Amino acid sequence: MEGNPVLDALMRRKSIRRYRPDVPSDEVIEAIVRAGQQAPFAGQLGSVVLSRDRKRHPFGAPLLFTVLVDVHRLERVIAARGWERKTCDLAILIFGIQDAAYMAENMVIAAEALGLGSCFLGMAPFRAAEIRKEYGLPEKVFPLVQLAMGYPAEDPPPRPRYPLSFTLYEGRYPPDDEGALKEAMRVMDEGYLAQDYYRKAGYMVKLEDGREETHTFDTYSWCEHMGRKWGQWLSDPQAILEELSACGFHLLEPLRRPEDGAGERKPSGRGS
Amino acid sequence: MEGNPVLDALMRRKSIRRYRPDVPSDEVIEAIVRAGQQAPFAGQLGSVVLSRDRKRHPFGAPLLFTVLVDVHRLERVIAARGWERKTCDLAILIFGIQDAAYMAENMVIAAEALGLGSCFLGMAPFRAAEIRKEYGLPEKVFPLVQLAMGYPAEDPPPRPRYPLSFTLYEGRYPPDDEGALKEAMRVMDEGYLAQDYYRKAGYMVKLEDGREETHTFDTYSWCEHMGRKWGQWLSDPQAILEELSACGFHLLEPLRRPEDGAGERKPSGRGS
Numbered sequence: 001m002e003g004n005p006v007l008d009a010l011m012r013r014k015s016i017r018r019y020r021p022d023v024p025s026d027e028v029i030e031a032i033v034r035a036g037q038q039a040p041f042a043g044q045l046g047s048v049v050l051s052r053d054r055k056r057h058p059f060g061a062p063l064l065f066t067v068l069v070d071v072h073r074l075e076r077v078i079a080a081r082g083w084e085r086k087t088c089d090l091a092i093l094i095f096g097i098q099d100a101a102y103m104a105e106n107m108v109i110a111a112e113a114l115g116l117g118s119c120f121l122g123m124a125p126f127r128a129a130e131i132r133k134e135y136g137l138p139e140k141v142f143p144l145v146q147l148a149m150g151y152p153a154e155d156p157p158p159r160p161r162y163p164l165s166f167t168l169y170e171g172r173y174p175p176d177d178e179g180a181l182k183e184a185m186r187v188m189d190e191g192y193l194a195q196d197y198y199r200k201a202g203y204m205v206k207l208e209d210g211r212e213e214t215h216t217f218d219t220y221s222w223c224e225h226m227g228r229k230w231g232q233w234l235s236d237p238q239a240i241l242e243e244l245s246a247c248g249f250h251l252l253e254p255l256r257r258p259e260d261g262a263g264e265r266k267p268s269g270r271g272s
Numbered sequence: 273m274e275g276n277p278v279l280d281a282l283m284r285r286k287s288i289r290r291y292r293p294d295v296p297s298d299e300v301i302e303a304i305v306r307a308g309q310q311a312p313f314a315g316q317l318g319s320v321v322l323s324r325d326r327k328r329h330p331f332g333a334p335l336l337f338t339v340l341v342d343v344h345r346l347e348r349v350i351a352a353r354g355w356e357r358k359t360c361d362l363a364i365l366i367f368g369i370q371d372a373a374y375m376a377e378n379m380v381i382a383a384e385a386l387g388l389g390s391c392f393l394g395m396a397p398f399r400a401a402e403i404r405k406e407y408g409l410p411e412k413v414f415p416l417v418q419l420a421m422g423y424p425a426e427d428p429p430p431r432p433r434y435p436l437s438f439t440l441y442e443g444r445y446p447p448d449d450e451g452a453l454k455e456a457m458r459v460m461d462e463g464y465l466a467q468d469y470y471r472k473a474g475y476m477v478k479l480e481d482g483r484e485e486t487h488t489f490d491t492y493s494w495c496e497h498m499g500r501k502w503g504q505w506l507s508d509p510q511a512i513l514e515e516l517s518a519c520g521f522h523l524l525e526p527l528r529r530p531e532d533g534a535g536e537r538k539p540s541g542r543g544s
Contacts, residue, residue: 002279006382007385007386010310037434038381040391047439048439086504088512090513097373102373102377105378108284108312109278122370126363136444137510166345167309169322171411172408173407227354237361237523240366247393251509252509
């Protein structure tokens with residue numbers, strides 16, 4: 001398996017947070033987005049806005065792609081054939097987020113293959129209204145994720161992952177196993193500490209509600225980082241529903257009055 | 273750019289719906305899922321259940337992966353560090369669907385690199401309760417998508433995509449352009465017809481409400497297919513909310529009573 005250039009690219013990729021200033025050529029940019037397009041889809045629901053205004057980008061990356069769930073475009077295509085969308089917003093978002101994500105991941109891998117680095121910025125959905133305004137997005141277009149990209153000015157190692165046995169199960173989801181949990185946490189914590197990841201990043205998630213810091217960069221690692229993020233942040237679904245709503249997506253409303261059994265019909269596999 | 277083995281793999285991939293009966297080795301399966309794990313993540317929120325019971329799989333594929341948004345595992349990890357999840361279900365699903373999708377797409381590309389083919393099956397979320405039962409999924413685990421895989425017994429061409437200019441925009445989302453729309457529809461319709469895609473698949477989406485068929489395989493193509501899917505199916509959000517709820521996800525409820533400004537806090541970029 002070693003020496004397979006595609007597997008090598010998948011295995012060596014890591015997020016890049018320092019970039020050289022040189023701007024990738026149009027040819028390179030186009031090859032990357034074309035590779036993105038070729039990902040599997042349910043409805044070609046992903047599109048992309050590119051910014052080359054690096055002064056405004058995270059990490060000063062030369063390129064910033066905003067990856068969109070683009071239902072507006074689909075609606076235009078089917079309207080030109082006399083169809084109106086009936087699939088509800090929640091269902092089409094479940095497909096559209098995947099279409100956009102598969103495209104984005106292909107772009108990440110294509111960039112890696114061409115010597116570029118990238119880093120996903122996951123907060124786009126939580127400031128969707130602002131991004132919508134910035135890029136002039138029409139109704140029914142939702143910014144899923146942003147992707148900073150350029151030639152890397154750092155070469156960190158690939159980051160640790162859970163043991164395979166803590167991710168791949170056969171036949172049935174296994175009962176909770178304390179030994180496997182501890183081992184997975186050990187691999188993640190020792191792995192990130194061995195790479196001095198958080199010290200080099202100069203970043204710890206702050207404890208809220210005035211709680212006193214209990215860690216230093218000698219002990220702060222991945223599991224604690226996860227606890228502080230998911231244990232403190234984004235508790236209010238209303239805030240996200242409002243961002244979605246600002247983009248024209250209303251999760252709870254059918255687009256048409258649902259008829260008997262209309263919710264039971266099934267699209268087939270991805271048509272690609 | 274041609275001759276880059278990674279770009280080539282991304283560009284030549286297409287969904288495979290006929291499989292040879294031989295079962296890929298454990299070594300191959302493990303390499304594919306390991307490559308999946310190495311995708312970027314917000315919280316390592318993706319996990320996978322594998323079935324090798326090919327008699328029960330679509331297309332008789334030797335392997336069927338069910339790709340999961342696994343919040344249960346994350347909760348166990350942070351609980352072991354004294355944290356309880358506060359991030360609401362809707363927010364963690366937005367991150368978790370991406371984590372699982374990036375992983376799944378890496379698996380698709382790794383499979384391609386090793387001579388295997390695959391096909392996504394997008395209906396898992398709409399029969400989540402059934403899948404949950406089949407694989408014994410705990411609460412807070414949601415089946416996002418299934419991935420059929422094996423050695424291909426067909427070699428179709430890569431499928432058409434929109435022109436790049438209908439997907440990649442610079443600086444601003446463009447105003448609607450009827451010429452660009454027509455050209456994109458032409459590329460898709462003529463491309464699928466030239467490959468005789470729907471005739472070979474033997475499949476047209478049926479017109480509902482007793483409407484009479486207006487197409488044959490000489491004229492039925494991608495845009496009409498999209499119109500019939502998204503113009504007829506999955507209109508009822510309640511059906512999906514119930515599947516999510518059966519898996520322990522309640523999109524509208526905060527996990528804790530949201531405090532002042534608690535919805536405003538932001539996780540940083542993906543930590544990988």
